[in-house]
Amino acid sequence: RTGTDPVEGPGAVVLDGVTKHYGEATAVREMSLSIEPGEFISLLGPSGCGKTTTLRMIAGFEQPDAGDIRVSGRSVLGVPAYRRDVNTVFQAYALFPHMSVAENVAYGLQQRRTPKAEIRERVASALDLVQMRRFADRKSTQLSGGQQQRIALARALVNRPSVLLLDEPLGALDRQLREEMQLELKLLQSRLGITFVFVTHDQGEALSMSDRIAIMRDGRIEQLADADTVYARPSSAYVAAFVGQQNFIEGALTASRDGIATAHGIVQATTARPDLPAGSVAQAAIRPEFVEVADASAAGEDAPTRPNLVRGTLIGVSHLGETMQYLVRVGDDLSVIARRPTPDAPRLAVGDEVVCSWRTESVQLFALDAAA
Numbered sequence: 001r002t003g004t005d006p007v008e009g010p011g012a013v014v015l016d017g018v019t020k021h022y023g024e025a026t027a028v029r030e031m032s033l034s035i036e037p038g039e040f041i042s043l044l045g046p047s048g049c050g051k052t053t054t055l056r057m058i059a060g061f062e063q064p065d066a067g068d069i070r071v072s073g074r075s076v077l078g079v080p081a082y083r084r085d086v087n088t089v090f091q092a093y094a095l096f097p098h099m100s101v102a103e104n105v106a107y108g109l110q111q112r113r114t115p116k117a118e119i120r121e122r123v124a125s126a127l128d129l130v131q132m133r134r135f136a137d138r139k140s141t142q143l144s145g146g147q148q149q150r151i152a153l154a155r156a157l158v159n160r161p162s163v164l165l166l167d168e169p170l171g172a173l174d175r176q177l178r179e180e181m182q183l184e185l186k187l188l189q190s191r192l193g194i195t196f197v198f199v200t201h202d203q204g205e206a207l208s209m210s211d212r213i214a215i216m217r218d219g220r221i222e223q224l225a226d227a228d229t230v231y232a233r234p235s236s237a238y239v240a241a242f243v244g245q246q247n248f249i250e251g252a253l254t255a256s257r258d259g260i261a262t263a264h265g266i267v268q269a270t271t272a273r274p275d276l277p278a279g280s281v282a283q284a285a286i287r288p289e290f291v292e293v294a295d296a297s298a299a300g301e302d303a304p305t306r307p308n309l310v311r312g313t314l315i316g317v318s319h320l321g322e323t324m325q326y327l328v329r330v331g332d333d334l335s336v337i338a339r340r341p342t343p344d345a346p347r348l349a350v351g352d353e354v355v356c357s358w359r360t361e362s363v364q365l366f367a368l369d370a371a372a
C-alpha cells in the first residue's frame with residue numbers, strides 16, 4: 001500500500017456515491033461501499049430497499065444516474081455487462097431446457113468462440129466444483145431444484161470471474177436443502193477466493209455465510225459490519241429489528257441516560273446514550289434469547305421490584321425444537337417473548353404468573369424509530 005490510496009486489486013468492487021432513479025422513485029441513494037477481493041458480502045434488507053438494483057448496476061444490467069462503480073480497480077461505467085469481470089447467478093436459474101447440463105454450462109464459452117478442447121476441460125472442472133459431473137448428459141429439465149441451482153452456479157463459475165453476484169440464489173429451495181447449499185456455497189467461495197456479492201432478505205442466510213453484511217434501508221446502507229457486530233451491536237432499532245428477533249420496550253430516558261423508565265419499571269442498559277436528551281422517549285431492545293422467565297412465586301410475590309424485571313402472565317408456550325418460546329403479557333400494552341434452550345427450559349403453563357428478567361448488558365437503547 002502506498003499512502004492512503006486504496007488498493008483495488010482483482011476482485012475488488014467499489015461503489016462510490018451511486019444513485020439510481022426509476023422515474024419519481026429512488027431505488028439507490030448515494031450509496032458507497034468498498035468490497036475487498038475474496039470477500040463474501042451480503043446485501044440484506046426488506047423487499048424494495050434496493051438490493052437487486054445495486055446488484056444489477058454492478059452486473060451492468062442497469063446504469064447508475066450518478067456515482068462510479070469500479071471492479072478490480074477499473075471503472076465499469078459504460079462497459080457492457082458481458083465485458084465486465086463479474087458473473088451473475090439468479091434465483092430463476094434460466095437454464096436452457098432443450099440442452100444437456102454440459103451444454104448449458106458450455107454455452108457462454110461457445111458464444112465467445114473458446115476452443116473446443118478448452119471448453120470441454122473448463123466445463124468438466126466447473127461441474128466438479130458443484131459435484132455435478134455425473135449429470136453432464138442429463139437434460140436440465142430432469143434435475144431437482146437443488147441440482148438446477150448447482151448448474152446455474154457452474155455456468156457462472158465456468159467463466160472464472162473475479163466477482164460472482166448472487167441474487168437470492170437459494171430462494172426457490174426448501175429449508176433443509178437451502179441450509180445445505182449455504183454451507184456448500186460458503187466452502188466453495190473460500191476455496192476459490194472469488195468475491196461474492198450475495199443478495200438476500202433472509203437474515204439467517206446472511207448471518208451464516210457473510211464476512212460482512214450491508215443492511216439496506218430505503219436505498220442506503222444502514223449498517224455495514226460482520227455478523228457478530230450486526231447481531232450484538234446493531235447501529236439502530238431498524239437493524240436490531242431486522243436481524244434476529246427483539247423485544248422493544250418504550251419509555252422515557254432517565255436522567256442518568258443509561259436507562260428508560262417504562263410503565264412497568266426501569267429498563268437499564270450498560271451503554272448510555274449521551275446523544276439523546278433525558279426525558280425523551282426511547283426504546284430498549286432485548287433479544288428473546290436473553291430473557292429469563294420464571295414462576296413468579298419463585299421470585300417471591302412481594303419481592304421488591306428491580307431494574308430489568310417485569311411481572312406478567314404467561315399467555316403462550318411454543319416448542320420450537322432447539323428452544324422453547326414463552327409469550328408473556330405484561331400489563332395492557334406490552335408482550336415480552338422469552339426463549340430458552342429446550343433442555344433447561346422452565347416448566348410453565350399458560351395462565352401462570354411469571355417474572356421476566358434480563359441482564360443489563362443485554363439491553364440496547366435506541367432513539368424511537370417509527371419505521372422499525
Ligand code: ATP
Pocket residue numbers: 022025026027045046047048049050051052053054201
Ligand atoms: P426485493 O427483495 O423485493 O427484490 P430489492 O431490495 O431487491 O427488493 P429493488 O428491486 O432493488 O429492491 O427495488 C428498489 C426500488 O426500486 C423499489 O421501490 C422498486 O419498486 C423500484 N424498482 C426496481 N426496479 C424498477 C424498475 N425497473 N422500474 C421502476 N421501479 C423499479
